[in-house]
Amino acid sequence: MEFLKNYIKSMRLYYAFVTLTCGWAGVAAFQYKSTYGNNILESYSTEFYNTIPFLIDKIIVLTIMFVGWGVNQIVNDYMGLKEDRINAPERPMVTGKLKPIPALSVSLFVILIAVVWSIYKNPVSLIPLLGGVIMNMIYSVAKGYGILGNITFGLSISSCMVYSYTVLGGNLKDFFTDNYTLFPWIYVVIFNMIMTYYTYFKDYNGDKASNKNTLVVKLGLKRASFLGLFLSAIPIIMFASSKLLGDFVNAYPSIQVKYYIISYLIAGLLFIYTGFLYYKTNTGDKTYFNLKYNFAALSACQAAIVSFYCSIGNFNYEKSAIYNLEGLILTIISVISVLTIFKLGYKNAKS
Numbered sequence: 241m242e243f244l245k246n247y248i249k250s251m252r253l254y255y256a257f258v259t260l261t262c263g264w265a266g267v268a269a270f271q272y273k274s275t276y277g278n279n280i281l282e283s284y285s286t287e288f289y290n291t292i293p294f295l296i297d298k299i300i301v302l303t304i305m306f307v308g309w310g311v312n313q314i315v316n317d318y319m320g321l322k323e324d325r326i327n328a329p330e331r332p333m334v335t336g337k338l339k340p341i342p343a344l345s346v347s348l349f350v351i352l353i354a355v356v357w358s359i360y361k362n363p364v365s366l367i368p369l370l371g372g373v374i375m376n377m378i379y380s381v382a383k384g385y386g387i388l389g390n391i392t393f394g395l396s397i398s399s400c401m402v403y404s405y406t407v408l409g410g411n412l413k414d415f416f417t418d419n420y421t422l423f424p425w426i427y428v429v430i431f432n433m434i435m436t437y438y439t440y441f442k443d444y445n446g447d448k449a450s451n452k453n454t455l456v457v458k459l460g461l462k463r464a465s466f467l468g469l470f471l472s473a474i475p476i477i478m479f480a481s482s483k484l485l486g487d488f489v490n491a492y493p494s495i496q497v498k499y500y501i502i503s504y505l506i507a508g509l510l511f512i513y514t515g516f517l518y519y520k521t522n523t524g525d526k527t528y529f530n531l532k533y534n535f536a537a538l539s540a541c542q543a544a545i546v547s548f549y550c551s552i553g554n555f556n557y558e559k560s561a562i563y564n565l566e567g568l569i570l571t572i573i574s575v576i577s578v579l580t581i582f583k584l585g586y587k588n589a590k591s
Contacts, residue, residue, distance in 0.1 A: 242337070243338070243339075243342065243343075246332035246337045246338040247314070247332075247338060247343055247346060248310075249332055249585070250310075250313060250314055250317055250331065250332050250333060250338055250343070251307070251309070251310025251311070251313055251314070252309070252310065252313055252586070253310060253581055253585070254532065254535055254577075254578050254581040254582040254585070254586065255309045255310070255313070255535055256306045256307065256309055256310060257306075257535070257539040257574045257577055257578050258309060258397065258432075258435075258535060258538050258539050258542070259305045259306065259308045259309040259397065259400050260302060260305045260306045260539075260574070261539045261540075261542035261543045261546065261570065261574055262305065262397055262398065262400040262401050262428055262542045263301060263302055263304070263305030263306075263308075263400040263401065263403065263404040264302060264305070264404070264542070264543070264546050264570060265401045265404075265424060265428065265542050265543075265545040265546050265549070266400065266401040266402060266403065266404025266405040266406075266408075266410075267298055267301060267302065267404045267405070267408065268545070268546045268549035268550060268566075268567070269401070269405050269410070269415075269420075269421050269424065269549055270404070270405045270408045270409065270410045271549065272420065272549045273405075273410060273414070273418070273420075273421070274409075294408075297361070297407075297408060298408075300357065301403075301404050301407055301408065302404075304354050304357075305400055305404065307350065308354075308372075308400065311346075311347045311350045311351060312347070312372075312373060312376045314333075314343045314344060314346070314347040315344065315347055315373075315376065315377060316376060316377075316379070316380060317331060317333045317334075318333065318340050318343075318344060319377065319380040320380050321333065321334060322450055323443065323446040323447060323449075323450040323452060324446070325446075326445060326446035326449055326450070327442065327443045327445070327446030327447070328446075351373065354369065355369065355370075357407075358403075358407050361407050361408070361409075362406055362407050362408075362409060364406050364412050365403055365406040365407035367406075367412065368399040368400075368402035368403040368406060368412075369399070369403045369407075371395075371399050372395075372396050372397070372399030372400060372403065375392055375393075375395050375396035375399065376393075376396045378392050379392045379393050379396060383440075383447075383452055383454055384447070384450075384451065384452035384453055384454065385453065386453060386454070386455055386458055387433075387455060389436065389454060389455075390432075390433040390434075390436050390437060390455065391429075391433060393432055393433065393436045394428075394429035394430065394431075394432040394433040394436070395429060396432075397428070397432045398425055398428040398429045398432060401424075401425055401428055402415060402425065405421065424545045424548065424549075427478060427541075427545065428541075428542060428545065430474070430475075430478070431475055431538055431541045431542065432538065434471050434472070434474060434475065434511070434538075435534055435535070435537070435538040437455060437456070437467075437468060437471060438468060438514060438515075438518055438530075438531065438534045439531060439534070440454040440455060440456035440457070440464075441456055441461070441464070441468075441518055441522050441523070441527040442527040442528045442531065443456075444456055444457060444461065444522075444523070444527075455467075461522045461523060462522075464522065465518060465519045465522045466519070468515050468518045468519060469515045469516065469518075469519040470515075471515060472511045472512045472513075472514055472515020472516070473511075473512055473515070474511075475504075475507060475508050475511045475537075475541050476504065476505070476507075476508025476509065476511065476512065479504040479507070479508060479544065480504075480508075499547055499550070499551055499565060499567065499568045500544065500547045500548050500551045500567070500568075502568055502571075503540070503543060503544035503547035503548075503567055503568050503571040504541070504544040504547075506540050506544075506571055506572070506575065507537060507540035507541040507543070507544045507571065508541075510533060510536055510537035510540055510575065511537040511538075511541070513533055513537075514530065514533045514534045514537050517530045517533060518530065529582075531582070532578060532579050532582035532583065533579075535578050535582070536574070536575045536578040536579055539571075539574040539575065539578055540571050540574060540575050543567055543570040543571035543574050544567065544571060545567075546566065546567035546570055546571075547566075547567025547568050547570070547571060548567065549567070550565070550566045550567040551567070
């Protein structure tokens with residue numbers, strides 16, 4: 241039981257909603273494409289998502305997404321032990337409460353299950369799945385090379401969207417050639433790059449001591465705080481200025497637009513609040529505790545993309561408001577869950 245407790249703590253479940261919402265965006269993109277596009281596996285008809293088998297597949301893929309971050313975090317903790325001895329000296333793996341070999345074995349076993357199921361559903365989905373795992377491993381080194389770390393992390397998390405889309409039957413080439421999937425994916429990469437930037441403040445001392453030249457280390461705390469304030473406004477500007485949003489507003493009923501706009505306003509304002517917090521306080525324990533707003537903002541941004549797909553796709557449930565509201569509900573639940581889990585389970589800034 242002690243092993244399980246420390247393993248779950250090391251998973252940092254407040255972050256599970258980041259990979260969950262990203263994966264959900266991929267599911268929503270597939271549902272949209274299965275309605276308005278034809279680049280899906282032949283075994284899936286355009287009505288497939290109305291069936292129990294699709295509901296089961298959706299639950300499985302979202303479960304993989306929910307635990308995916310935590311499983312990879314165990315690997316990340318192992319690879320980052322050197323700087324964590326300074327940044328987070330009370331983490332279970334640093335203190336020895338969580339033994340690396342058993343923990344890594346559990347993580348690899350879970351990854352293996354996901355790999356086997358993915359091969360069964362659509363072998364092509366292994367490309368983004370393994371790509372995300374590899375990028376997460378590279379990140380531990382890449383974060384020491386300025387913006388390369390942010391890019392690597394953004395690609396790592398965004399692979400969740402591509403994975404969910406392909407494992408359900410989506411065509412990988414089509415994903416990157418259709419603006420209605422490519423641009424939301426680019427948004428996800430950028431959102432994660434911004435989120436990662438704020439995590440560097442709490443790691444400043446350890447990263448500097450370990451010669452990891454993150455953007456915050458390169459700039460210094462004062463200039464980094466100013467840049468963080470600027471970066472915080474980018475998500476809401478991206479949402480508001482998107483050509484896709486312009487097309488969306490012109491083509492769909494006002495009530496559907498409102499659901500999406502509410503979602504991205506929640507997400508955008510949370511990021512702005514995060515930027516203000518790190519501008520105000522760039523050292524000390526608050527740089528850890530304020531991460532809950534950072535993770536909530538990112539989860540909300542990705543849930544807003546789900547809201548976008550729900551509103552334009554309707555998923556053949558035009559008379560059922562719950563499907564139009566799916567993304568907005570996900571936005572609200574994700575924000576509340578992240579803030580609650582962080583507050584209740586992660587009270588020690590050194591762990």
